[in-house]
Amino acid sequence: MKNKFSNLEIAVMKALLMGEDHVLKILSSQFKNAVLKERKMTGTGFFVNFEFPSTVLKLTPSKTFRFGDVGANISGLLNGAGFLLFVKDGLIDSLEGYSYEEPWPNNTDKFEIFYISDGKPSVNRDLNRTKSLDL
């Protein structure tokens, strides 16, 4: 599975890119064409880098930003995990997953995704707040 996105990575990306928003729709279309370029494990998390065909649609005007209002409960982590998506020059660049000072589990097949709203897990996403802070 080293050259494929894990189920956790796919679920996190889908949650991050879900919503009625022009920017999210373009980023979602990018992810549908994405190939895993590299995964680096940090011990307490990971970085995944993406690559795309040259024809992929970029955000215009070109933007560089990061956002991440998605968390996960993962078997093997007592305090859950957080995620950050980095967008560089209008194109998805990398996804960071991190624990809260716990060793990242070898197996992340058992997980539950949630949105983070006002510091608390939430079923629903406050997209307006996310947009005001990040996008």
Add this chain to the structure above:
Amino acid sequence: MVPLKTAAQNSVTSKGITGIYEETVTVAGHNVTVRGNVVDGVAKIGTAFK
């Protein structure tokens, strides 16, 4: 110099933050955004970036 973890702990303690947090703290003259989770009153760090 105030270590990142101390700065994060001071910030969440002073604001009474519980649960998942994102705070901007000053470390060695640089503003650093810290994301973490307060567990039993302790500010655990997830990631940090400038």
